[in-house]
Amino acid sequence: MICAAILILTASCFSWTSTIYLPNKQETKKLKYLLEPPVYAEVTSPRGGNATLPCVLRFKPSHYKVKWTKLEPLRRGSKNIVMITNGSAHKPYGLLGPRASLRKAHAMDASLQLSNLELEDDGRYRCELINGIEDESVIITLRIEGMVFPYQSKNGRYKFTYKEAKEACAEQDGTLATFKQLYRAWTEGLDWCNAGWLIDGTVHYPILHPRAECGGELLPGIRSYGPRDRIREHFDAFCFTSRTTGFVFFVGQPLTFGEAMQACRGEGAELALVGQLYSAWRFLSYDRCDGGWLKDGSVRFPITTPRERCGGIPEAGVRTFGYPNKTLRLYGAYCYR
Ligand SMILES: *[C@@H]1O[C@H](CO)[C@@H](O)[C@H](O)[C@H]1NC(C)=O
Numbered sequence: 268m269i270c271a272a273i274l275i276l277t278a279s280c281f282s283w284t285s286t287i288y289l290p291n292k293q294e295t296k297k298l299k300y301l302l303e304p305p306v307y308a309e310v311t312s313p314r315g316g317n318a319t320l321p322c323v324l325r326f327k328p329s330h331y332k333v334k335w336t337k338l339e340p341l342r343r344g345s346k347n348i349v350m351i352t353n354g355s356a357h358k359p360y361g362l363l364g365p366r367a368s369l370r371k372a373h374a375m376d377a378s379l380q381l382s383n384l385e386l387e388d389d390g391r392y393r394c395e396l397i398n399g400i401e402d403e404s405v406i407i408t409l410r411i412e413g414m415v416f417p418y419q420s421k422n423g424r425y426k427f428t429y430k431e432a433k434e435a436c437a438e439q440d441g442t443l444a445t446f447k448q449l450y451r452a453w454t455e456g457l458d459w460c461n462a463g464w465l466i467d468g469t470v471h472y473p474i475l476h477p478r479a480e481c482g483g484e485l486l487p488g489i490r491s492y493g494p495r496d497r498i499r500e501h502f503d504a505f506c507f508t509s510r511t512t513g514f515v516f517f518v519g520q521p522l523t524f525g526e527a528m529q530a531c532r533g534e535g536a537e538l539a540l541v542g543q544l545y546s547a548w549r550f551l552s553y554d555r556c557d558g559g560w561l562k563d564g565s566v567r568f569p570i571t572t573p574r575e576r577c578g579g580i581p582e583a584g585v586r587t588f589g590y591p592n593k594t595l596r597l598y599g600a601y602c603y604r
């Protein structure tokens with residue numbers, strides 16, 4: 268059993284966590300060259316959409332560069348610089364470079380445009396003016412519209428190393444969630460009594476209805492195990508997903524797992540991923556009171572209007588029957604196309 272201190276992350280503890288993400292408080296310095304406060308401190312966009320992160324000069328030094336950097340979450344082993352411009356010429360860098368451009372709406376505009384947004388693009392970006400004397404910067408947060416769902420291995424509770432959790436989320440059309448995404452999900456109703464990895468290697472779980480078996484009768488909050496050993500320790504995962512371009516539909520008659528796969532293929536589709544079912548539930552209000560196979564071998568069904576004969580749980584949610592024996596012919600299929 269893990270004997271970690273359990274923190275209650277209420278509003279004040281949340282700002283404590285935020286200070287981890289804000290090592291140097293840039294906000295306190297009065298800026299000379301960059302417009303501050305920035306036009307928007309947070310920009311929100313769905314996956315697949317385009318976003319403009321505003322950064323506007325109000326005064327131009329004779330020689331300068333503007334450097335855009337992604338601050339967090341960092342992609343390990345890759346450059347996190349996105350773009351450098353000197354006012355006339357610019358150059359994109361790194362993984363984001365091919366999808367990055369400068370808006371250049373006017374001579375003082377250094378705003379960054381990102382196209383075809385991916386889940387991993389979520390996070391904080393820094394626009395930094397470098398003139399060799401007094402460098403200054405503003406920070407813009409890009410938030411990808413989406414949702415968090417908990418994910419457990421087919422081998423049972425607490426079976427993922429950090430890397431396995433990351434892969435499991437990717438296989439279900441998601442990424443490991445950030446702390447901010449989990450925090451937001453908690454404010455939107457996520458209550459989950461199993462601890463899961465987040466992208467920064469910490470382990471948490473969100474509790475709205477405090478109870479003895481879920482960290483005790485403390486205040487509602489995000490229970491924290493802090494950073495854990497990524498290789499030797501095992502937990503579940505909190506995955507983040509967003510809208511998709513396709514849609515999920517149900518095929519009705521009782522099928523084995525193998526037959527369910529065939530049934531979807533017969534419709535020109537595939538068995539849905541867990542993230543796709545959650546996305547349909549959350550963004551398209553998909554509601555269906557029938558268990559159906561998903562591609563990972565689990566059986567689930569999405570409920571937006573809770574009712575007695577559909578599990579009887581008062582909250583909306585995606586219900587799960589776990590990973591039943593694949594030879595059972597009891598469930599339909601959720602397909603994605
Ligand atoms: C995003 O920008 C690209 C060009 O950079 C454009 O082709 C595409 O239509 C835009 N998408 C949306 C959703 O506006």
Ligand SMILES: *[C@@H]1O[C@H](CO)[C@@H](O)[C@H](O)[C@H]1NC(C)=O
Nearest residue numbers: 330331352353354355356357
């Ligand atoms: C910007 O960089 C380009 C290419 O390196 C260079 O040709 C140009 O003179 C520079 N412009 C300014 C204003 O420094």
Ligand SMILES: *[C@@H]1O[C@H](CO)[C@@H](O)[C@H](O)[C@H]1NC(C)=O
Nearest residue numbers: 523590591592593594595596
């Ligand atoms: C699934 O059920 C079949 C038939 O009842 C049985 O032979 C098989 O061992 C079961 N498989 C697992 C993994 O439990």
